[in-house]
Each structure stands twice: as C-alpha cells, then as structure tokens.
Amino acid sequence: MGKIIAIVNQKGGVGKTTTSINLSASLGVLGKKVLMIDLDPQGNATTGVGVDKKGIDNSIYEVLTLKSDIKDAIIKTKSVNLDVIPAYLNLAGVEMELIELERKYRDTDQKINRVMRLKDELSKVKDNYDFILIDCPPSLGILTTNALAAADSVLIPVQCEYYALEGIMQLINTIMLAQRKVNPNLDIEGVLLTMLSVNTNLGLEVISSIKEFFKERVYDTIIPRLIKLAEAPSHGKTILDYDPRGKGTRAYINLAKEVIERNGTKE
Numbered sequence: 001m002g003k004i005i006a007i008v009n010q011k012g013g014v015g016k017t018t019t020s021i022n023l024s025a026s027l028g029v030l031g032k033k034v035l036m037i038d039l040d041p042q043g044n045a046t047t048g049v050g051v052d053k054k055g056i057d058n059s060i061y062e063v064l065t066l067k068s069d070i071k072d073a074i075i076k077t078k079s080v081n082l083d084v085i086p087a088y089l090n091l092a093g094v095e096m097e098l099i100e101l102e103r104k105y106r107d108t109d110q111k112i113n114r115v116m117r118l119k120d121e122l123s124k125v126k127d128n129y130d131f132i133l134i135d136c137p138p139s140l141g142i143l144t145t146n147a148l149a150a151a152d153s154v155l156i157p158v159q160c161e162y163y164a165l166e167g168i169m170q171l172i173n174t175i176m177l178a179q180r181k182v183n184p185n186l187d188i189e190g191v192l193l194t195m196l197s198v199n200t201n202l203g204l205e206v207i208s209s210i211k212e213f214f215k216e217r218v219y220d221t222i223i224p225r226l227i228k229l230a231e232a233p234s235h236g237k238t239i240l241d242y243d244p245r246g247k248g249t250r251a252y253i254n255l256a257k258e259v260i261e262r263n264g265t266k267e
C-alpha cells in the first residue's frame, strides 16, 4: 500500500516543488512506483515533469470537485515509474466550490467533507503505488489541510538561510492541529535542508540550529544550491534527465535512498 508523503512548508520558495519533482523521479529510478500530486495552483510541479498544462483534460481541481474520476486525471510522465496528477490555475478557486459541494450533499447519503476530499480520492489509487508525494502550495489553507488529512507523513524542506526557522512553529502547530482534528496518525517523515551555498559559514550555523530542533528527523543528505536544479524545470526535465551525472542528481538519489531506508523497504 502506498505511503503518502506531503511536502509542506507555508514559507515560499524553500524547495518544496524542486524536491517533489526530483525525489519522485529518484524514487522511480530506484524501482518504486510513484504518483506525484501537484496541489499548487501555480502548477510548477506539473511543468517540471514535462507535462504541458495546455493539453490537460483533468487536473486535481476536477478530481477534488467531483468533475473527474481520479483515474482519468493520472498522466504518465517520461520519467520511469512516475505518474502525475497535474494542477492548473483553476485550483485557486477550489475552496468556495468545496464549501458549496459540502452543502449540496449535506442531506444525501454520499456525505462530502471538504477537508477529506483528497484522502477520499487517494484511497481509490493508493494500492497502485509505493509512494504518493504531494507538492503543497506556500500557505496553510484548504489545499494544505487536505494534504495533511490525506498524508501518512510530512516532509519539510527548510532552506539553509538565516531566517530558516521562522514560521516553523506555526507549521508545527498546524501539523499538531491536523493530528488532533483530522489525522491522528500523521507523522513527521523528515526535515530536508535545501539550497546550501558553498563558501558561506551561515549555512553551517543554520544546519546546527535545525538539527538541534529536529534531531534525527533531519536527513543526512543536504541539497546544495545548484544552477542546474533551478534550470531543469524550464526544460520540462527532472534533474535526473537534465544533468544525470551531476551533483543535483546525486543529492536527490541519496535522499530517495534515505526515504526508502526510513520506510524499511529495499530498493
């Protein structure tokens, strides 16, 4: 049965999407069947795996609002073992629609809970995958709440910068609230340090303060700041295709190995 991991941090630009794309692709290359869910209206994870948003019939928006069967929204990518459910700008308006849907179904047999929509849909495809990764938007609204309700665990990317821990308490509180209200088994999968610049001592200070806070939850693998990781999405390629022998590929493959190891399954 697939392990569902939400990639979460309400802080913008910390490497959620880059990690969703490249960790998904790396798990795929290591032989795991992976489904990546793009849950951000920006749709950057979608384009990042080479899917043209213009050609999409069904996206996660249609799935959440009952306009499409989840199985009809799954797209095979060029990457081995990697499927994606894309996102499009219409996802930005999903909250009002879900409130409306919940009201419409209130007096029927098929109850709808707007916070549980993603969980309800993923239960239909969970068995077909080893891992399901969810790329969350930089906010703690209805989409992230759906991800926290559906996920087995959260992976938190933290950028190696001076203000790294800013906002982390709010994130932890949100995770604890989700545990109390919608998902008592929600676990912290791991904390990933991203965008470490060489030639600065700042990164090292940040690393030690984050390790002090999260202890063994912090992955040994640290993602370096690399131009190639920033360039790859504009070519619609994962780092594994864009720079197969480079440091970025090595880093994300190492991260995937750690994720597999923590989940007690063999590559």
Ligand SMILES: Nc1ncnc2c1ncn2[C@@H]1O[C@H](COP(=O)(O)OP(=O)(O)OP(=O)(O)O)[C@@H](O)[C@H]1O
Pocket: 011, 012, 013, 014, 015, 016, 017, 018, 019, 040, 044, 136, 137, 138, 194, 195, 196, 223, 224, 225, 226, 227, 229, 230, 231
């Ligand atoms: N390791 C890295 N090295 C260099 N650039 C990176 C790295 N990781 C991410 N970036 C770049 O930094 C920017 C933010 O990264 P990304 O989109 O992955 O973050 P995000 O947390 O998903 O952002 P948002 O909160 O907007 O969804 C992007 O332009 C991305 O290409």
Ligand SMILES: [Mg+2]
Pocket: 016, 017, 018, 040, 044, 135, 136, 137
């Ligand atoms: Mg993103």
